[in-house]
Amino acid sequence: MKWDWSAVGDFMPHFWDGLLVTLQALVLGSLISFALGLVWALLMRAPTRWVRWPVGVVTEFIRNTPLLVQLFFLFYVLPEWNITFSALTTGVVAIGLHYSTYTMQVYRAGIEAVPPGQWEAATALNLPLRHTWTAVILPQAIRRVVPALGNYVISMLKDTPMLMTITVLDMLGEARLFAQQNFQFTEPLTVIGVAFILISYPASLLMRALERRLVR
16 A cells, blocks of 8 residues: 555645534534533423423433434435525534533533532522522532533544535545545545544543643
């Protein structure tokens, strides 16, 4: 097997395009998962089971079905109901929705880890429920769960290649297209593998350092 550096040079413009799409999907999907996961977690603490039960059913269903199935459903089935999004938007929504069911559990653990005395102090001060959550409970809970949320960002990064299955040209999609057009698979796929390592490994080290800092 001979390594062709000219193929790497030819592929790099496509790589940068794919990297931009990958980062867009990652950032937007992360924001959706963080925001929606917090909503799920708060709804699961609702005083009535008529709220908790449907939320529990929906989140369990999403968490226990493959992301790939959800991508196909959103991309191929929703248009039959006249609900159509672009491929990238569909991918972002699918990733964000799927991982929101995992971040929900992270938020729930963080909220439950807040000492009961904090709730009692808020009650003693006669704080409104909204202020209790925004000023007392959530700041402490979120501080505890930031490292775990960061780990899910890395997991989302490694799942972005699935978007290729619904025609999104992320990094792997660009590599696959270039390889098929030029009959050169080794160089573009190696570049993609190295790129994922260069992004995910430093990010994992950052999460470990952040976790050590926050638990002090």
